[in-house]
Amino acid sequence: MATKYIFVSLPRDEDTFDTLKTSTGENGDVLPFQIPNFKIGTLDALVQQADDLGKLETACQGLVAKVADSLRTLLDGNEDKIAQQKMVNDKPTENYLRTFSWNKVRYRADKPIGELVDNLQKELVTIDNDVKGKFNQYTSVKTNFATLQRKQTGNLATKSLTPIVDPSVLISDSEYLETHLIAVPTNVKKEFLKSYESISPMVVPRSATQVAQDDEFTLFAATTFKKHSAEFQAKCRENKWTPRPYKHVEGGREEEQKEFDRVAKEEKKVWGEALRLSRTGWSESVMIWAHVLALRVFVESVLRYGLPLEYVPALIVSSPKVSKKVKDSLDKAFSHLGGNAFGRDKRGRITKDDAALSSEMAAAGLGEDYTAYVYYEIEV
Structure with missing residues (x-):
């Protein structure tokens, strides 16, 4: 389960850390976040x-x-x-x-x-x-x-045929004839046997022999004249029969x-x-x-x-489910740091009305994500 880590810093006060703990309550653990004093250059x-x-x-x-x-x-x-x-x-x-x-x-x-x-x-x-x-x-x-x-x-239709095909079923030394290996879905092998001789010219009659069978396919060897081999293979594909290129290699x-x-x-x-x-x-x-x-x-x-920088950096360890409650509590506790950045109702409670944004904030492009204090969160 992911954890939400909230990194905040606030101007130093004698009770800042305690206020953080109180406002966070049971929604997260508030821990010191140790940061060295770095060399500060120009404002730009x-x-x-x-x-x-x-x-x-x-x-x-x-x-x-x-x-x-x-x-x-x-x-x-x-x-x-x-x-x-x-x-x-x-x-x-x-x-x-x-x-x-x-x-x-x-x-x-x-x-x-x-x-x-x-x-x-x-x-x-x-x-x-x-x-x-x-x-x-x-x-x-x-x-x-x-x-x-x-x-x-x-x-x-996909596996290697090397351990399956006996080279004796192949015509390998003929100038005119060629043997084709065709993987046919087993449920249509009767249709294959009835029609393979007529799907293209010059298929050797009764040349189809069963070489192997598994749960899905039956492998047949069939012979055609070489000059019609490409047409025969194309017609096989049209019928959803899979030609399997294969050449026997010793070893x-x-x-x-x-x-x-x-x-x-x-x-x-x-x-x-x-x-x-x-x-x-x-x-x-x-x-x-x-x-x-x-x-x-x-x-x-x-x-x-x-x-001079007088601030309190802290880490709040929470969960994605309640991290919004942590944010809302911090806004209530430290909204005074934002001056007129936050609108308030008649009782002084913070409102999220965008119209309440100061003209300076609006010009800076800051909206609902603005916080009156330094606030970053990550989820790991």
Whole structure:
């Protein structure tokens, strides 16, 4: 089941954290969200970084979803097994996010924010390429293996004929005659036997012999003159009979088995590699996502609350079902931070009337998603 993670920051007050806990109530756990003090550049740079971080967070969300889909495919939708792979730094994902701390070794907090954003973006692209490349390789090998499996286990219309057809039923050394193998649905084989001689010119009379039969099809061998072979095969297709191209090759059966065994081994190997890379991709992409969110909260807090920055960043762990209640409670508790951004009724309660938006907010293109405080949410 997915968990909703809500990242907020509020101007520091002696009871801000307690107010957060009280307003959230039983709808979520309120936890400290540790963010270092980063180097703050110019206002123009911060505005650009806020935009860059928004785009990067969207990319993080997309990659996490993509890796989750890869794991779902590799593990045939087994949710228990999928959950076992969704670890971040060897911790369950929720544990990692609940106890998040900035990786100061990997991302030095004394570096400019722009440089940190660039590094995170480059890492995300590398992970995306690695996971996508290996998963595409696995898909290709899996498709190849499935084709070989169908050749071994399919019906007579699709499977390999090498282990089935005795070369003695084929005319192979004639200048004028050619033997055709035709897979006919078993329920119409009487019709085939009655009509095959007349569907095209120069079919050898009474040449049809049954070669094999399964639950769906009967395989017949029939002979025609070569110059009418193409017409005979076309007429077979019109009648929903399947011509099966086949040429006997000495030792072909053994070669097919070797190829099947080789691709089966390769499929298993590449599956393991794809699973390991997807597991790593999950860990890395969620970790990068958390660091991007930390930067986003910090940058937006500076832009909203100004300097010196005195703020309280927090993480609220909730569920998709009740996260709206959390949002509504926070709006009620901290709407005063938005000034006249929110309309109010006669009792001072917040209204969601768009007409109540200030002209400044409307000009900025902010609507119902506006919050009076820094607010971001993700679902993992």
